[in-house]
Amino acid sequence: MNPTPQIPVNAPFNEAQRLWLNGYIAGIISQANSESNPSESSKNKIKQRIPIVFASQSGNSQSLAEQFGDELEKSGFETPVFGAEEYENFDLTKEEFLLIISSTWGDGDPPDNAVDFWNHINSENHPRLEKLQYSVLGLGDKNYLHFCAMGEKFDKRLEELGAKRLTPRGECDVDYEETAEDWFNGVLKKLDTSIKKETTKANTDGYSKKNPFPAKVILNKNLNEQESQKQTHHVEFDLSGSNLSYEAGDVLGIYPTNDPELINELITNLNFDPDELVDDKKLKETLLHDYDIRNLTKDFVLSWFDKSSSEALGQIINNSSLEEYVAGREIIDLVVDYPVSFSEPKQFLSLLRKLSPRLYSISSSPNANIDEVHITVAKVSYESHGRSRNGVCSAYLADRCNKNDTANVFLQSSKHFKLPQDSSIPIIMVGPGTGIAPFRAFLQEREFLKPFGKNWLFFGNPHEGTDFLYKQELMAFKNKGILSKLSTAWSRDQENKIYVQDVMAQEGKEIWNWLNEGAYFYVCGDAKYMAKDVDSCLHKIIDEHGKINSESYIKEMKKEKRYQRDVY
Numbered sequence: 001m002n003p004t005p006q007i008p009v010n011a012p013f014n015e016a017q018r019l020w021l022n023g024y025i026a027g028i029i030s031q032a033n034s035e036s037n038p039s040e041s042s043k044n045k046i047k048q049r050i051p052i053v054f055a056s057q058s059g060n061s062q063s064l065a066e067q068f069g070d071e072l073e074k075s076g077f078e079t080p081v082f083g084a085e086e087y088e089n090f091d092l093t094k095e096e097f098l099l100i101i102s103s104t105w106g107d108g109d110p111p112d113n114a115v116d117f118w119n120h121i122n123s124e125n126h127p128r129l130e131k132l133q134y135s136v137l138g139l140g141d142k143n144y145l146h147f148c149a150m151g152e153k154f155d156k157r158l159e160e161l162g163a164k165r166l167t168p169r170g171e172c173d174v175d176y177e178e179t180a181e182d183w184f185n186g187v188l189k190k191l192d193t194s195i196k197k198e199t200t201k202a203n204t205d206g207y208s209k210k211n212p213f214p215a216k217v218i219l220n221k222n223l224n225e226q227e228s229q230k231q232t233h234h235v236e237f238d239l240s241g242s243n244l245s246y247e248a249g250d251v252l253g254i255y256p257t258n259d260p261e262l263i264n265e266l267i268t269n270l271n272f273d274p275d276e277l278v279d280d281k282k283l284k285e286t287l288l289h290d291y292d293i294r295n296l297t298k299d300f301v302l303s304w305f306d307k308s309s310s311e312a313l314g315q316i317i318n319n320s321s322l323e324e325y326v327a328g329r330e331i332i333d334l335v336v337d338y339p340v341s342f343s344e345p346k347q348f349l350s351l352l353r354k355l356s357p358r359l360y361s362i363s364s365s366p367n368a369n370i371d372e373v374h375i376t377v378a379k380v381s382y383e384s385h386g387r388s389r390n391g392v393c394s395a396y397l398a399d400r401c402n403k404n405d406t407a408n409v410f411l412q413s414s415k416h417f418k419l420p421q422d423s424s425i426p427i428i429m430v431g432p433g434t435g436i437a438p439f440r441a442f443l444q445e446r447e448f449l450k451p452f453g454k455n456w457l458f459f460g461n462p463h464e465g466t467d468f469l470y471k472q473e474l475m476a477f478k479n480k481g482i483l484s485k486l487s488t489a490w491s492r493d494q495e496n497k498i499y500v501q502d503v504m505a506q507e508g509k510e511i512w513n514w515l516n517e518g519a520y521f522y523v524c525g526d527a528k529y530m531a532k533d534v535d536s537c538l539h540k541i542i543d544e545h546g547k548i549n550s551e552s553y554i555k556e557m558k559k560e561k562r563y564q565r566d567v568y
């Protein structure tokens with residue numbers, strides 16, 4: 001932009017006249033500029049502040065918050081995006097608007113980063129929020145009993161506190177993008193903005209969840225011995241040419257394909273022709289890539305009943321035994337047990353959910369494995385109601401993803417699960433089973449980051465002889481002094497079951513010493529039992545050996561990001 005013209009110092013005016021004239025000219029030019037360029041004038045306006053708070057464990061709510069934050073900023077609003085753990089940095093009593101995007105974890109619980117925020121907002125003495133207008137978007141999974149429970153809780157609590165709901169709450173199932181966009185569009189409309197949202201184009205921003213990268217499989221091997229009850233696959237993918245990057249602690253998303261045998265069984269039972277075209281795609285291809293043909297939801301059973309009118313199924317629904325019925329059953333059970341005749345495959349497809357990608361903690365450090373990404377996958381397989389069943393993605397990875405095949409992948413950053421910036425800080429890692437994955441990455445990264453602080457790993461699995469994942473590598477880390485301590489729990493090698501939390505308790509004093517030196521504490525793996533047991537063990541260790549209140553100590557650890565979890 002041209003500088004504003006100034007009255008020359010040698011012009012026939014005194015200093016006061018010259019300053020006044022300069023100001024006058026600047027004023028006229030500024031007005032003319034703003035009239036000819038309204039966007040310039042709007043820059044000077046005070047922007048309406050619309051903060052977004054995300055409560056997120058595996059990053060979905062966070063990425064939506066960041067995406068919507070960007071879009072609101074582009075629409076002329078001031079939109080800071082806060083993680084719920086930062087709740088002390090914003091004051092809801094001073095805000096006019098608030099958007100909350102929250103997932104649900106555990107049994108209807110908040111994600112880790114939002115536990116304190118929820119307790120705060122839900123506390124009896126929380127100030128009233130009459131001035132606030134808000135809207136909540138919940139993320140969840142209809143397979144869980146408490147679907148989107150946290151979205152509902154935040155929504156209700158804000159209403160109780162006197163805040164006004166701007167738009168109805170959004171509730172997203174696993175396939176969340178479209179519902180989230182609809183909710184956001186509703187919010188935008190209500191905010192009275194005429195700005196049209198740019199449509200997101202795949203391909204232009206490189207590889208992403210919407211545009212996954214076809215990564216070649218470099219290696220796929222079972223880490224368990226043959227006699228083991230378990231199958232845990234180490235899978236390596238080639239990322240060269242993708243321009244994708246990640247950090248130790250991030251996760252890899254994978255789009256699976258369905259089991260061809262299950263597809264055949266469905267098609268046969270439904271009397272469809274596998275080669276029939278549905279929207280220019282063969283039915284068998286559509287069923288391979290696009291739909292979840294396995295997981296049975298209560299909604300699916302209700303829709304099925306509409307079509308089948310089976311009395312027996314009606315009884316299950318009327319007797320409130322639906323919950324019990326879906327447990328351990330899949331879509332194929334319904335198709336076989338309560339047949340429905342469809343005039344065209346589209347009718348059946350309309351009942352299905354989209355096949356969603358699964359996330360896996362990355363088990364490699366990018367610095368130690370240029371252009372590669374590794375994951376550690378436990379194959380889900382079990383028997384129920386007389387059938388053997390497999391998890392969609394874990395079985396795809398274990399059984400049908402061979403060397404040189406390609407899999408569609410994307411990277412998702414886990415900002416809440418990262419090594420300390422200062423690599424000399426000691427770390428304690430608790431990762432039984434596939435929980436080992438990010439810690440393999442951490443150890444590789446710490447070796448790369450020399451000099452590194454002390455590293456202590458707690459690992460566990462049923463049997464030392466068959467289930468010691470990455471044994472050679474861990475031993476090598478130990479011999480090189482990278483792994484300062486390795487504590488193992490082999491749950492079934494003796495009569496009494498021993499888990500990682502039991503070994504932690506035995507090492508309580510030493511764990512406290514490490515914490516006292518500033519160690520970071522990481523947990524990865526099973527959320528339902530292990531992470532809870534480890535958490536309560538950590539509380540006991542701090543109470544007993546630190547002789548201080550563990551509740552407030554752990555709260556402080558979380559605030560300082562010294563207690564991080566990647567649990568699922």
Ligand SMILES: Cc1cc2nc3c(=O)[nH]c(=O)nc-3n(C[C@H](O)[C@H](O)[C@H](O)COP(=O)(O)OP(=O)(O)OC[C@H]3O[C@@H](n4cnc5c(N)ncnc54)[C@H](O)[C@@H]3O)c2cc1C
Nearest residue numbers: 058358359360361376377378382391392393394434437568
């Ligand atoms: C952030 C994050 C990180 C993760 N990291 C890893 C990782 O590093 N390694 C890893 O292996 N997984 C990891 N997971 C889990 C992974 O994403 C998948 O959920 C897992 O592989 C199962 O997916 P699937 O498609 O094979 O099974 P699905 O087809 O989704 O089936 C799983 C479902 O099967 C049912 N089921 C399972 N067992 C039984 C049983 N015994 N009886 C009855 N029903 C049963 C349950 O309903 C269960 O929800 C992670 C998840 C998250 C969110």
Ligand SMILES: Cc1cc2nc3c(=O)[nH]c(=O)nc-3n(C[C@H](O)[C@H](O)[C@H](O)COP(=O)(O)O)c2cc1C
Nearest residue numbers: 056057058059060061103104108140141147148568
């Ligand atoms: C261990 C685990 C527990 C979950 N519990 C629930 C639940 O109780 N209710 C629900 O609706 N969704 C539940 N979900 C689904 C998540 O809310 C859903 O995957 C969401 O997209 C995650 O968003 P985030 O990445 O922002 O945390 C659970 C998922 C996992 C892996």
